[in-house]
Amino acid sequence: MVLNDSKVIDKFLKEEKEARDLRRKMANWEFINKQPTRIRLALEYFIETGDMYVASRVAGLTIEEFNDLRKKANIPIVS
Amino acid sequence: MLAIADTCLLIDWANYRRRNILAELFHAIYVPEQVLDEVKSEGVLSWITTNFASGTFILFTPTGDIINEARRIIDIVAKTPWARKIELPEAICLAAGKILGYVVLTENRGAIMAREILPEYQEVRIYKSIDIIENAMIRGLIKVKDRDDIYRELEIFCEDTKHIFRKDDVYRLIKRVSEGVLREN
Numbered sequence: 001m002v003l004n005d006s007k008v009i010d011k012f013l014k015e016e017k018e019a020r021d022l023r024r025k026m027a028n029w030e031f032i033n034k035q036p037t038r039i040r041l042a043l044e045y046f047i048e049t050g051d052m053y054v055a056s057r058v059a060g061l062t063i064e065e066f067n068d069l070r071k072k073a074n075i076p077i078v079s
Numbered sequence: 080m081l082a083i084a085d086t087c088l089l090i091d092w093a094n095y096r097r098r099n100i101l102a103e104l105f106h107a108i109y110v111p112e113q114v115l116d117e118v119k120s121e122g123v124l125s126w127i128t129t130n131f132a133s134g135t136f137i138l139f140t141p142t143g144d145i146i147n148e149a150r151r152i153i154d155i156v157a158k159t160p161w162a163r164k165i166e167l168p169e170a171i172c173l174a175a176g177k178i179l180g181y182v183v184l185t186e187n188r189g190a191i192m193a194r195e196i197l198p199e200y201q202e203v204r205i206y207k208s209i210d211i212i213e214n215a216m217i218r219g220l221i222k223v224k225d226r227d228d229i230y231r232e233l234e235i236f237c238e239d240t241k242h243i244f245r246k247d248d249v250y251r252l253i254k255r256v257s258e259g260v261l262r263e264n
Contacts, residue, residue: 009161012192015245016163019188022243050188052087053166056117063117064090076243077091079186079207 019078023047028074042066043073050078083109083139083175085185086117086168088208093123095239100215102135109139109181113168141171148174152200156193165189176203184211209244212236213252217259229253 024047032043042059046052046066056066070077082105084092089110092098101108110127118124130136141149149170156165165173169190176183182204183190191207194200206214212232215221223229233249236242 008195012163012195013161016188018245026243049163051163051166053168053187062119063086064093064119064123067087067090067094071241074241076237076241077186078243078245079209079248 019050020048022078023050023075026074026076028072031073039069043069043075046070047075052077080105080182081107081109081180082182082184082206083111083172083179084114085172085183085187085190086111086114088184088186089114089127090117090123091186091240091242092208093118093126095236097215097221097235098126100220101211102130102133103220104211104214104218105135105182107135107137108184109175110136111139111141111168111171139175141175145171145174145178148178152193152197155197156189159196162192162196163189165193173200173203176200176205182206207248208236208240208242209233209248209252213255216252216256219260223256223260226253226257229256 027047032040035043039059042055045058046055052063052066052070056063059066059069061069092101114127118127127136131138149167152170152173153165153167156162165187166189169185169187170193172183172185173190173193175181177200184206185191186207191205194203194205212221216223216229216232221232223232229252233244237244
């Protein structure tokens with residue numbers, strides 16, 4: 001059985017949107033757009049989702065390496 | 080109190096100047112094997128191995144029942160259209176939280192959502208970074224004597240790790256720390 005409470009769902013989706021907007025706003029897009037395709041797409045994926053594990057896989061990096069890259073791109077973890 | 084740390088949280092905490100409060104807050108923290116593959120720098124590896132040596136961190140190798148439960152979580156979440164998807168490393172931490180009673184240390188939204196959508200997981204304790212800091216303040220491991228100190232401490236974490244905390248979480252922390260600590264001063 002899965003919870004299907006529309007208030008909880010709305011709260012989660014609202015929080016997701018706020019976090020995504022913050023990441024988009026704060027990101028250094030000049031830095032991101034200069035990166036090789038794989039890295040750029042991974043950073044964009046992280047901006048959209050905040051999921052560092054999958055983003056690091058897209059980039060072909062370890063999580064530590066991706067985390068350093070995220071900081072250079074000025075993308076915050078919104079938690 | 081025993082905890083299990085998600086790889087992303089642990090690697091992020093490695094950059095926090097007060098990272099050693101983890102050792103004071105928890106009896107031990109289980110660290111998934113995968114974390115060792117995810118770290119390259121000497122500083123972070125040295126911090127992890129020092130904690131392995133002292134017994135603060137314990138290498139966690141998931142057993143078959145935990146992996147099976149983790150896969151079950153992943154499948155249920157995958158069938159929930161609105162939910163953030165969850166991957167195996169976070170699902171393993173969540174399953175260990177339920178089966179073994181560990182506090183789960185994670186920032187992963189997928190794991191946090193999974194706990195909410197699976198009624199049998201609602202008792203699992205999940206600590207995000209801000210919850211760990213709150214506990215450290217209440218227990219006096221991070222000394223704060225007024226609201227300015229609290230804000231300053233949160234800024235230190237955000238500066239070291241490039242985090243942004245949600246306003247609601249910050250207000251909740253201030254309220255709880257004010258009730259638990261500042262009132263005593």
